[in-house]
Amino acid sequence: MLARLASSLASSSPSQPFAVRLCRACVEILGADGGAITLASTRPERLTVTSSNGTSARIEDLQDVLGEGPGQDAFREGRTVITHVDGEHGGPFPMFTELAGDIAGPLTVWAIPMHPGGTTVGVVTVYRADGDLEQSLDDAQFLVDAVGAALLDDRSTSGAPFAAWTDRARVHQATGMIVAQLAISPDDALAILRAHAYAESMTLDEISREIVERRLSFTNTDQGDSHSESRTDDSTGNGDQ
Known part of the structure; x- marks a missing residue:
């Protein structure tokens, strides 16, 4: 996982923000259709750091507006939350699944908490319209924790009001x-x-x-x-x- 992460980052443009490159690496390695990274993934502190495409951004906005969704549960509970958006599984997020289906059609959403060092700092959320991820959940968790550690050590925002x-x-x-x-x-x-x-x-x-x-x-x-x-x-x- 670390070798593939390093390879993906090396092949991306260094002019892109580091968080964007990390997000795209997750999407690529996991074989997803899109993804997003959030920090402190419950309202009102919730911060979407980056998303890979418009659908991912709209899914994150939807969770923010509704106050429910797999990303928020993954952050609170520190575990991976998988949600099927197919018009048949209402599950624990009925409003989210209904409206997400209107946005993107049938898909599966994986919300994986970033907890490098044991403390959950945010969530990587990826989705796929058909089939499972290309990696096991254990490998996906390892990858996401590595991404979380990299984000926490990111000093590329030193010109902002907060250093990291x-x-x-x-x-x-x-x-x-x-x-x-x-x-x-x-x-x-x-x-x-x-x-x-x-x-x-x-x-x-x-x-x-x-x-x-x-x-x-x-x-x-x-x-x-x-x-x-x-x-x-x-x-x-x-x-x-």
């Missing part, structure tokens, strides 16, 4: 926690996150880590927003000015 895909996932997770705490839209939550990072002279990843690790909460209280204990209890004299 792990930082990007953490920002989206923190945004989702603010949505839950304040009952506001994701766009408003991200605006609050950016404003707070600016006010505290912290990066988006640093302030997101504070939120994700529950040292900072935006829940309304009589005392206002809570703050990091490490900053509030600083006895060194080197805390916030």
Whole structure:
């Protein structure tokens, strides 16, 4: 699997984004018709990193809008979820299967969690209109975990507000926690996150880590927003000015 992954990446154009090349390699090696890579694959943190074609993109959008689908279950449960879209199997995602059938006709969707190191960080979703994948599920899982490890180490986005895909996932997770705490839209939550990072002279990843690790909460209280204990209890004299 690693040799085929390396060969596929070597034969692709280096001018393409690394995530795009990884996604296309998965599709090629697994013998699928299309695929997509998502990080933090449940709403509202869900981030579609890349998709190989328009059908894959529409399938990911459908899961995002409905809040159901194989990718979301694969992320939550850390296991491969296979869904048949054929007009006969309603399964656990009846709305998804019905609308996906309208988009692409009969197909089978495989949602395989990326969990390099044991922690699920996202999902590779591939589909095929006819037949099974060309690799076993064990080999597919190994491939997807290797892709997840490669994505987490990708520094090609160093010019963006977050240095790596792990930082990007953490920002989206923190945004989702603010949505839950304040009952506001994701766009408003991200605006609050950016404003707070600016006010505290912290990066988006640093302030997101504070939120994700529950040292900072935006829940309304009589005392206002809570703050990091490490900053509030600083006895060194080197805390916030």
